[in-house]
Amino acid sequence: MAAVRGYATVLLLCVFIAEIAVSAAEVAEGSAARTRGQGRTPNGRRRQQAVTDPNGAVSFVQTARRRRPGAPAQHKSLLSDTLRPTTVERDGRFLSLFTIVQFQNQGCAASSGDNGTCLTSAECSDRGGVASGPCANGYGVCCVFLATCGQSTKENCTYFVNQGYPGPYDGTGSCQLTINKAHPDICQFRLDFDQFNIAGPEPVDHMCNSDQFIVAGGNPAPAICGINNGNHMYIDAGVGNTNPVTLNFVTSGPSFPRNWKVKICQIPCNTIYRAEEGCLQYFTGVSGQIKSYNYDPGAGLQLSKQDYSVCIRMERNFCGIQYTACPDTVCVFNARYISVNNRTHAFSLSGNTQGQNAVSSSTGTLGPNSCNTDWIIIPCATNVGRTGLPACIDRICGGTFNTEISTTPTTVISTVKPFRLTVHTNNVEAPSDVGNRGFCLNYVQQPCTNNLDV
Ligand SMILES: *[C@@H]1O[C@H](CO)[C@@H](O)[C@H](O)[C@H]1NC(C)=O
Ligand SMILES: *[C@@H]1O[C@H](CO)[C@@H](O)[C@H](O)[C@H]1NC(C)=O
Numbered sequence: 001m002a003a004v005r006g007y008a009t010v011l012l013l014c015v016f017i018a019e020i021a022v023s024a025a026e027v028a029e030g031s032a033a034r035t036r037g038q039g040r041t042p043n044g045r046r047r048q049q050a051v052t053d054p055n056g057a058v059s060f061v062q063t064a065r066r067r068r069p070g071a072p073a074q075h076k077s078l079l080s081d082t083l084r085p086t087t088v089e090r091d092g093r094f095l096s097l098f099t100i101v102q103f104q105n106q107g108c109a110a111s112s113g114d115n116g117t118c119l120t121s122a123e124c125s126d127r128g129g130v131a132s133g134p135c136a137n138g139y140g141v142c143c144v145f146l147a148t149c150g151q152s153t154k155e156n157c158t159y160f161v162n163q164g165y166p167g168p169y170d171g172t173g174s175c176q177l178t179i180n181k182a183h184p185d186i187c188q189f190r191l192d193f194d195q196f197n198i199a200g201p202e203p204v205d206h207m208c209n210s211d212q213f214i215v216a217g218g219n220p221a222p223a224i225c226g227i228n229n230g231n232h233m234y235i236d237a238g239v240g241n242t243n244p245v246t247l248n249f250v251t252s253g254p255s256f257p258r259n260w261k262v263k264i265c266q267i268p269c270n271t272i273y274r275a276e277e278g279c280l281q282y283f284t285g286v287s288g289q290i291k292s293y294n295y296d297p298g299a300g301l302q303l304s305k306q307d308y309s310v311c312i313r314m315e316r317n318f319c320g321i322q323y324t325a326c327p328d329t330v331c332v333f334n335a336r337y338i339s340v341n342n343r344t345h346a347f348s349l350s351g352n353t354q355g356q357n358a359v360s361s362s363t364g365t366l367g368p369n370s371c372n373t374d375w376i377i378i379p380c381a382t383n384v385g386r387t388g389l390p391a392c393i394d395r396i397c398g399g400t401f402n403t404e405i406s407t408t409p410t411t412v413i414s415t416v417k418p419f420r421l422t423v424h425t426n427n428v429e430a431p432s433d434v435g436n437r438g439f440c441l442n443y444v445q446q447p448c449t450n451n452l453d454v
C-alpha cells in the first residue's frame, strides 16, 4: 500500500515540476508552444498509423487525448484550482502533455458479449459504432458495429442482423449487406453464424426454396438455409482492391420467425489464422466438430446442391486425422442430453434413413454400393485398426460412417496432407434418398509418433 501511495506522490510531484517547466518555457517561446499540437492532424482528426505486430497482423495505432478517469482528475483540480488559476485552454494542453496514450485498435470483448474494436469514444460514434464497455485501460471504448438490410460496412467484425433485431423478422424480401475491405491487405472474411434461423429446405429434394442465404462476389459459396447457429463460413475476398462481397438473406414462403446475427471479421493476408485457399470451412486445433449446414440430430435435413471443402489445419507434430460420427443426442434442458434416435443418424447422406432401421454405408465410385449422388471425400480413408487392406477409399456415403460396407459406425483415419474433407450433394433426394440429415463428425488429429502407415 505504501508503495502505491509513494508512486502516486511521485507522479504528482513530477507533474507539478513539469507544469512549472512548461510555463517557464512558454514565457520564452510565447505562442510557439501552442502549435505543438499532439495527436491530431491539421484537419483535427486523430492520428492513425498502420503497424504490423510480430504475428504479422496489421492494426492501427491510435493516439487518444483523454484524461484517465479517476485520480489524475484530482491532481488537475489541485494544481489548477489551488496552486495557479489557469485558463481552460491551458488545462487542455497540460493534460494532453501528460496523458497522451497510444493503444492499438485491436479486438476487444464488449460488455454486450460481442466482439468489438478498441477505439476512442469519438471515433466509435464517428464510425457509426456503439460503445460497449471500456478497453485499453479505460482510454478507449469497445466499439461494436451492427449493420442491417441495405447497408454497407468496412468495419472489422461487423454484426449483420435481421430487421427488427433482437426481435424476429417474419416477412418476405431480400436483406443485403455489402462488405468492403477495411484495407487492401484483407484476403478473407470469416462469417460466424452467432444466430442463423431461417426457413429450412423443402422436404422432398431438400432445396432451399423459400429462404436462403447467398454470398456473392467472393469465391463461389453454396446457398444455405435452415438452422446454422454456431457454424461458420470463410469467403475469399481476393488480393488487393477487389469488388465488394455481398451477403443476402432472401426470405419468401410461409410465415416463419427468422433471426440472424452474422459476425463478419476481416482477415489480413499475411496472418497465421488465415484459412487455407479454397476452404469454405476451416478448423484449427487438435480436435473439433464438423457439421454440414442445417445439421441437427432431431429435425435437420441435409441440404442439396452443396459442393465445398472443409479444411483442418495440421497442427505441429500431427500426421494423421481420425473422424467419428457424433453421438446422436440433443440438448433438452439445462445442458442435459438425450438420445433422439435408437440408432445414430449423425451420418446419413444417402438411402432411406428416415426410420430406425440401420442403413449401410456405401463407398467408392464403382459397384452397386458406390457413392454417385451425395457423398463426402476423405482422401485415402480406412477404418482404424484395419491394417494390411489392399486399398483405402475416398468417397463415403449411405447411412453409416464406415469405409467398408457395414451397418456399424466406426472410426476412420486418413494420413493424406493437408487434412481435408470434401462435401458434395446433388439436387435430387426422393425417392431413393429420404430423411437424410447430412453429417456431424468429431475429428482428432493423430501425433506423428504413432505409426500411422496404413
Ligand atoms: C479483425 O478482428 C479479428 C479478431 O479480433 C482479428 O484477428 C483481425 O486481425 C482483425 N482484422 C483487422 C483488419 O484488423
Ligand atoms: C470474441 O469474443 C469472445 C468473448 O469475449 C472471445 O472469447 C473471442 O476470443 C473473441 N473473438 C475474437 C476473434 O476476438
Ligand SMILES: *[C@@H]1O[C@H](CO)[C@@H](O)[C@H](O)[C@H]1NC(C)=O
Binding pocket: 340, 341, 342, 356
Ligand atoms: C426405439 O426403440 C423402442 C423399443 O423398440 C421404441 O419403443 C421407440 O419408439 C424407438 N424410438 C424411436 C425414436 O423410434
